[in-house]
Amino acid sequence: MSRRKLFGLGAAGVAAVGAGAVATRSLLEEPVARAASTSDPVPFYGEHQAGIVTPAQDRLHFVAFDVITDKRAELVELLQEWTAAAARLTQGKDAGTFGAIGGSPEAAPDDTGEALGLPASGLTLTIGFGPSLFDDRFGLASRRPAALADLPKFPGEQLVPEISGGDICVQACAHDPQVAVHAIRNLARIGFGKVSVKWSQLGFGRTSSTSRAQSTPRNLMGFKDGTNNMKLEDAQLLRDHLWASGNDWMAGGTYMVTRKIRMTIETWDRTSLSEQEAIFGRDKGAGAPLGRKAEFDTPDFNATGPDGQPYIKADAHVRLAHPSHNGNAHLLRRGYNYVDGSDGLGRLDAGLFFIAYQRDPRTAFVPVQTNLAKHDALNEYIKHVSSGLFACPPGVRDAGDYWGRTLFA
Amino acid sequence: MSRRKLFGLGAAGVAAVGAGAVATRSLLEEPVARAASTSDPVPFYGEHQAGIVTPAQDRLHFVAFDVITDKRAELVELLQEWTAAAARLTQGKDAGTFGAIGGSPEAAPDDTGEALGLPASGLTLTIGFGPSLFDDRFGLASRRPAALADLPKFPGEQLVPEISGGDICVQACAHDPQVAVHAIRNLARIGFGKVSVKWSQLGFGRTSSTSRAQSTPRNLMGFKDGTNNMKLEDAQLLRDHLWASGNDWMAGGTYMVTRKIRMTIETWDRTSLSEQEAIFGRDKGAGAPLGRKAEFDTPDFNATGPDGQPYIKADAHVRLAHPSHNGNAHLLRRGYNYVDGSDGLGRLDAGLFFIAYQRDPRTAFVPVQTNLAKHDALNEYIKHVSSGLFACPPGVRDAGDYWGRTLFA
Numbered sequence: 051m052s053r054r055k056l057f058g059l060g061a062a063g064v065a066a067v068g069a070g071a072v073a074t075r076s077l078l079e080e081p082v083a084r085a086a087s088t089s090d091p092v093p094f095y096g097e098h099q100a101g102i103v104t105p106a107q108d109r110l111h112f113v114a115f116d117v118i119t120d121k122r123a124e125l126v127e128l129l130q131e132w133t134a135a136a137a138r139l140t141q142g143k144d145a146g147t148f149g150a151i152g153g154s155p156e157a158a159p160d161d162t163g164e165a166l167g168l169p170a171s172g173l174t175l176t177i178g179f180g181p182s183l184f185d186d187r188f189g190l191a192s193r194r195p196a197a198l199a200d201l202p203k204f205p206g207e208q209l210v211p212e213i214s215g216g217d218i219c220v221q222a223c224a225h226d227p228q229v230a231v232h233a234i235r236n237l238a239r240i241g242f243g244k245v246s247v248k249w250s251q252l253g254f255g256r257t258s259s260t261s262r263a264q265s266t267p268r269n270l271m272g273f274k275d276g277t278n279n280m281k282l283e284d285a286q287l288l289r290d291h292l293w294a295s296g297n298d299w300m301a302g303g304t305y306m307v308t309r310k311i312r313m314t315i316e317t318w319d320r321t322s323l324s325e326q327e328a329i330f331g332r333d334k335g336a337g338a339p340l341g342r343k344a345e346f347d348t349p350d351f352n353a354t355g356p357d358g359q360p361y362i363k364a365d366a367h368v369r370l371a372h373p374s375h376n377g378n379a380h381l382l383r384r385g386y387n388y389v390d391g392s393d394g395l396g397r398l399d400a401g402l403f404f405i406a407y408q409r410d411p412r413t414a415f416v417p418v419q420t421n422l423a424k425h426d427a428l429n430e431y432i433k434h435v436s437s438g439l440f441a442c443p444p445g446v447r448d449a450g451d452y453w454g455r456t457l458f459a
Numbered sequence: 460m461s462r463r464k465l466f467g468l469g470a471a472g473v474a475a476v477g478a479g480a481v482a483t484r485s486l487l488e489e490p491v492a493r494a495a496s497t498s499d500p501v502p503f504y505g506e507h508q509a510g511i512v513t514p515a516q517d518r519l520h521f522v523a524f525d526v527i528t529d530k531r532a533e534l535v536e537l538l539q540e541w542t543a544a545a546a547r548l549t550q551g552k553d554a555g556t557f558g559a560i561g562g563s564p565e566a567a568p569d570d571t572g573e574a575l576g577l578p579a580s581g582l583t584l585t586i587g588f589g590p591s592l593f594d595d596r597f598g599l600a601s602r603r604p605a606a607l608a609d610l611p612k613f614p615g616e617q618l619v620p621e622i623s624g625g626d627i628c629v630q631a632c633a634h635d636p637q638v639a640v641h642a643i644r645n646l647a648r649i650g651f652g653k654v655s656v657k658w659s660q661l662g663f664g665r666t667s668s669t670s671r672a673q674s675t676p677r678n679l680m681g682f683k684d685g686t687n688n689m690k691l692e693d694a695q696l697l698r699d700h701l702w703a704s705g706n707d708w709m710a711g712g713t714y715m716v717t718r719k720i721r722m723t724i725e726t727w728d729r730t731s732l733s734e735q736e737a738i739f740g741r742d743k744g745a746g747a748p749l750g751r752k753a754e755f756d757t758p759d760f761n762a763t764g765p766d767g768q769p770y771i772k773a774d775a776h777v778r779l780a781h782p783s784h785n786g787n788a789h790l791l792r793r794g795y796n797y798v799d800g801s802d803g804l805g806r807l808d809a810g811l812f813f814i815a816y817q818r819d820p821r822t823a824f825v826p827v828q829t830n831l832a833k834h835d836a837l838n839e840y841i842k843h844v845s846s847g848l849f850a851c852p853p854g855v856r857d858a859g860d861y862w863g864r865t866l867f868a
């Protein structure tokens with residue numbers, strides 16, 4: 051009996067699987083398309099920021115800064131310098147024009163050098179402004195968008211303030227982690243004295259596909275993640291649910307929510323396959339909705355199995371998160387797996403660094419998470435430990451434009 | 460003036476570089492050979508363990524376990540189970556024969572599933588036994604090798620006990636981090652109740668080449684790292700300085716030293732190019748020894764520049780670390796860059812996770828580090844925060860053999 055067959059049975063939720071079902075992973079399915087060899091640059095200028103619908107790259111370095119200058123002009127100047135650096139970095143160039151070898155040997159190089167010789171590697175840099183930036187320091191209070199409303203407290207969350215929030219965030223995604231780290235590090239260097247790193251997070255593997263051209267990666271619970279994600283190709287959905295419209299400074303922008311979600315993987319790993327599949331409402335092999343066969347089959351939330359119970363249980367993650375149970379809420383998920391070493395209690399400190407984009411968190415992330423926090427069977431195995439909310443301005447149009455111009459100009 | 464030219468000048472230590480020296484990184488040099496698309500398996504069985512002279516893969520997940528059972532038989536059984544799992548995992552198979560889809564849906568899967576569909580990705584798993592394993596719990600005290608002598612205290616080190624030492628370590632290296640993480644996680648799962656994770660470390664980019672077929676990567680100070688490393692092709696050096704000989708249980712094995720070395724990169728980034736190059740004794744562009752032209756030119760420690768001073772200063776890292784200044788000590792370095800988020804003080808928590816292999820640390824790591832700890836100009840910018848020492852047994856010969864058999868049998 052081949053593993054591929056087991057997948058089918060699993061999907062039908064009635065697997066009674068004999069022993070001896072041995073297969074190598076590589077024979078199982080098409081290998082996940084890892085664009086790790088993708089060295090090409092992603093265009094920086096455009097109507098929207100890159101790094102949102104850009105097919106999710108493999109690696110993440112995410113940073114949240116606090117602004118430590120109280121001078122608006124200095125902040126604007128920094129945003130301009132950052133934009134110039136980002137335009138260069140994303141094209142595989144050094145952060146500054148003199149590079150790591152410097153203008154003069156007596157000066158500090160204006161690039162730190164660890165990406166010398168590496169290609170652009172699909173690097174994108176995406177900026178967001180947190181609610182705290184709109185306090186009274188920079189005269190922005192009146193410009194805070196309604197959609198940037200503080201997230202409510204969700205039941206069960208155990209947020210650590212030191213790794214939550216931040217005035218400004220930058221998401222660096224690339225196919226080479228050294229390139230992502232290099233970019234964030236050079237932005238931090240340029241911002242020295244004006245911003246300080248509040249927290250930062252490395253993600254080692256994408257957990258979502260954001261394009262139908264990508265195969266679906268797996269999260270650390272071993273399940274395909276991103277199957278029913280909003281994708282690059284869903285033009286109408288993106289217009290209605292991703293990009294902010296209107297005439298204000300956010301037109302063409304979007305809102306980002308981040309949640310660092312620790313998994314208690316040791317407990318998860320001792321849970322039976324059928325229980326794991328019931329929790330998500332999808333099978334583990336193919337990623338098909340329970341009661342259906344293939345990954346991209348539409349879930350049928352009403353279908354019941356031979357026992358008269360719904361294939362997809364009332365507390366299953368995909369039922370609770372589905373647009374049909376959340377007033378048609380749609381998110382573009384773009385998260386990453388993380389491992390932060392161990393926790394001092396003998397366990398790996400690992401989970402999902404969840405990132406989601408949407409036109410308005412009040413009608414997207416908030417209702418979905420409210421639903422999940424209350425009812426999701428998955429809650430037994432996860433803990434939200436950090437939270438971030440950011441307004442991501444529209445794209446930078448050309449070399450004369452800069453990150454946040456519509457906000458500050 | 461091209462950047463390539465600047466490198467040459469830099470190497471001569473007399474660069475007086477004009478403005479306008481703009482070049483894209485990708486035009487500079489051959490791109491660093493990242494075998495990220497290398498999906499093939501590395502053979503598991505052999506005279507020596509893989510993951511030592513194996514050309515350094517791009518990603519690391521390193522774990523140190525404490526043994527929590529006090530039964531020798533249970534420990535041996537675990538080593539046998541681990542060996543069987545490692546033989547499978549390194550060949551791109553699931554950790555157990557039933558995989559993530561399980562034997563029975565009512566049982567926990569015997570693989571966690573997040574590597575389903577991923578190729579072997581050059582995964583190697585390398586085990587080592589720490590000094591603490593040779594206490595009186597398992598009757599191994601008399602078998603502790605003399606070369607596994609506790610490291611001395613080095614001036615300036617600030618070791619954190621919680622992330623140092625450990626009874627057993629496993630180094631997982633692969634071209635895909637998800638594959639390395641998956642392997643360690645499954646070993647931890649198999650060891651549940653017998654071992655507990657003491658600490659673990661992710662490394663995102665190799666900082667050494669261990670083969671002449673590899674180009675030299677850069678560390679987070681922006682310098683090429685691994686140029687004058689002991690390499691796969693140096694058969695005589697490996698025999699004399701890497702592999703343990705004799706008739707005891709360690710014959711064919713080697714000793715591993717790990718040091719987590721935090722860099723104060725913000726200070727480093729404000730240091731001038733000439734100062735940076737003086738600290739290492741090599742130029743930043745090409746990686747040539749100061750006073751010479753090309754990366755692999757032999758350093759001349761006696762050569763002096765126009766000012767009558769040696770090109771390579773008395774306190775330069777490569778002078779102090781060179782075999783000629785340490786009684787012909789040779790190390791095989793196999794470290795990784797790390798970023799662990801930020802430190803709560805506005806800075807990235809980043810540096811080098813140093814790993815070195817050698818026949819006898821007492822005549823290799825110890826004299827070199829003694830020299831460096833006392834005199835190295837680099838010390839101003841680094842801090843050793845964790846330390847590990849492990850005896851890595853010989854390779855597993857075949858399916859009937861297991862990790863540590865020569866020690867326990």
Ligand code: HEM
Pocket residue numbers: 269271273274275276277278279309311313330332367368369371372373381401402404415418419422432
């Ligand atoms: C560690 C935490 C989480 C894990 C492991 C996880 C995993 C998954 C998996 C395996 C799927 C099914 C495949 C897919 O369509 O992508 C899924 C779907 C989904 N998840 Fe999560 N998720 C987590 C947290 C969240 C959170 C916090 C939200 C938002 C508040 C969320 C929103 C969604 C949505 C909207 C779907 C698609 C449902 C559908 O339309 O079918 N997830 N998730």
Ligand code: HEM
Pocket residue numbers: 678680682683684685686687688718720722739741776777778780781782790810811813824827828831841
């Ligand atoms: C963050 C800490 C360190 C950094 C950034 C660093 C960086 C470098 C660089 C750039 C080189 C020159 C290129 C090469 O030959 O690889 C080098 C050489 C070397 N380093 Fe380090 N190193 C560090 C720590 C150490 C430590 C702790 C040891 C051993 C105790 C060590 C031993 C060596 C040796 C043996 C060489 C080769 C010297 C030669 O034969 O030319 N390094 N290192």
